[in-house]
Amino acid sequence: SGGFTAESVRHDFPILHRTVNGHPLVWLDNAATTQKPRQVIEALTAYYGAANSNIHRGAHTMAREATEAYEAGRAAVAGLLGAPGPETVVFVRGTTEAINLVAQSWGRASLGPGDDILVPVLEHHSDIVPWQMVAKETRARLVPVPLTPDGAIDQDAYADLLSARTRLVAISHASNVLGTVPPVKEMTALAHRYGARVLVDGAQAVAHFPVDVRDLDADFYAFSGHKLFAPTGIGALYAKPELLAAMAPWQGGGNMIESVEFGETTFAAVPHRMEAGTGHISGVVGLLAAVNWLTSLDRGAVAAYEDGLMAYAHEALAAVPGLELIGSAPDRIAVLTFTLAGHDPATVADWLDADGIAIRAGHHCAQPALTHYGLESAARASLALYNTSEEVDQLVASLLRLQQSA
Ligand code: PMP
Numbered sequence: 001s002g003g004f005t006a007e008s009v010r011h012d013f014p015i016l017h018r019t020v021n022g023h024p025l026v027w028l029d030n031a032a033t034t035q036k037p038r039q040v041i042e043a044l045t046a047y048y049g050a051a052n053s054n055i056h057r058g059a060h061t062m063a064r065e066a067t068e069a070y071e072a073g074r075a076a077v078a079g080l081l082g083a084p085g086p087e088t089v090v091f092v093r094g095t096t097e098a099i100n101l102v103a104q105s106w107g108r109a110s111l112g113p114g115d116d117i118l119v120p121v122l123e124h125h126s127d128i129v130p131w132q133m134v135a136k137e138t139r140a141r142l143v144p145v146p147l148t149p150d151g152a153i154d155q156d157a158y159a160d161l162l163s164a165r166t167r168l169v170a171i172s173h174a175s176n177v178l179g180t181v182p183p184v185k186e187m188t189a190l191a192h193r194y195g196a197r198v199l200v201d202g203a204q205a206v207a208h209f210p211v212d213v214r215d216l217d218a219d220f221y222a223f224s225g226h227k228l229f230a231p232t233g234i235g236a237l238y239a240k241p242e243l244l245a246a247m248a249p250w251q252g253g254g255n256m257i258e259s260v261e262f263g264e265t266t267f268a269a270v271p272h273r274m275e276a277g278t279g280h281i282s283g284v285v286g287l288l289a290a291v292n293w294l295t296s297l298d299r300g301a302v303a304a305y306e307d308g309l310m311a312y313a314h315e316a317l318a319a320v321p322g323l324e325l326i327g328s329a330p331d332r333i334a335v336l337t338f339t340l341a342g343h344d345p346a347t348v349a350d351w352l353d354a355d356g357i358a359i360r361a362g363h364h365c366a367q368p369a370l371t372h373y374g375l376e377s378a379a380r381a382s383l384a385l386y387n388t389s390e391e392v393d394q395l396v397a398s399l400l401r402l403q404q405s406a
Pocket residue numbers: 031032093094095096097124126127172174175176201203204224365
């Protein structure tokens with residue numbers, strides 16, 4: 001397996017060695033956020049212990065060092081995404097802010113009455129609500145793309161909904177609630193035939209498989225650092241160079257200008273024009289460490305390991321009486337959303353928590369996707385590269401005890 005084992009990477013994660021409620025932690029809430037390797041934690045300590053500075057080029061040594069670290073982070077993100085260059089990467093707080101940036105900057109300028117924005121029913125609220133808001137403002141139409149019963153995007157319906165009116169298609173590269181990995185490259189090519197732009201929400205994808213924005217031909221690609229073993233509060237937006245160059249700044253302030261007079265301001269070049277104010281410098285330092293850590297692994301071996309663990313977990317969970325798994329599209333990341341007969345999802349999560357097992361219960365910020373299955377709430381176990389089949393066994397054993405206790 002190219003030298004990759006879950007056991008070897010577990011050594012990098014101090015938190016995985018704590019106990020919760022007297023039991024060794026079993027962290028199965030990776031779709032909400034991933035844990036951080038010591039390489040990331042140490043990079044943050046080193047930055048604040050020895051390198052903290054704001055990033056003004058040329059002011060002093062530490063400012064230059066911080067600037068270099070910040071721009072090294074940008075180059076690392078460009079590398080991670082297969083972007084043509086660092087100038088196509090804008091730092092943001094996370095996926096949510098990236099999508100709002102595109103909606104407010106590109107969307108306000110490009111959408112109008114009679115235009116369609118196509119959004120699959122399985123999207124996270126952060127890939128629905130910003131479009132809804134800008135659609136209201138511009139009198140464009142937000143059009144849901146339906147799902148098939150197994151939780152895939154209905155490709156026939158998608159092809160039918162596309163038209164000369166379509167300005168934008170916004171799709172997740174992997175669903176946080178059903179795990180579905182849609183054929184983004186094919187969907188993008190189809191959208192482009194109608195002249196539409198495509199935004200890809202990569203929040204759930206980047207930690208699980210390599211991404212290549214040029215191969216996808218995505219116009220925009222967004223992700224959050226905290227789902228990629230990096231700190232919270234930092235993420236990135238990739239935009240095609242010609243799109244980014246034409247986009248108006250969405251926030252004004254320091255760091256994004258060339259010169260300011262009361263009559264007129266000229267803006268800095270992209271990507272800086274899109275980054276008003278002091279950025280999350282330590283966040284970028286942590287993100288750089290996380291990207292370096294992740295890309296030092298054999299990613300093909302990691303993806304194969306996760307697929308194997310997913311298949312194992314799927315089979316093991318399906319054997320629990322009364323347990324129903326939701327979503328069974330053939331291409332999926334390791335997200336297992338389920339209901340358990342006789343117990344509401346919050347009770348299931350509480351029960352597992354008492355055994356030190358962290359899962360999420362609720363609507364997963366994807367209410368339309370759950371509504372598609374007639375549900376308001378579900379339990380979700382989401383796996384990462386450091387999870388093991390023993391942990392899956394513990395999840396299953398705990399669920400079986402819950403069933404027996406009823
Ligand atoms: N999209 C998807 C598919 C997600 O899973 C998430 C996080 N659950 C988001 C967007 C939003 O990410 P963030 O809260 O980090 O901005």
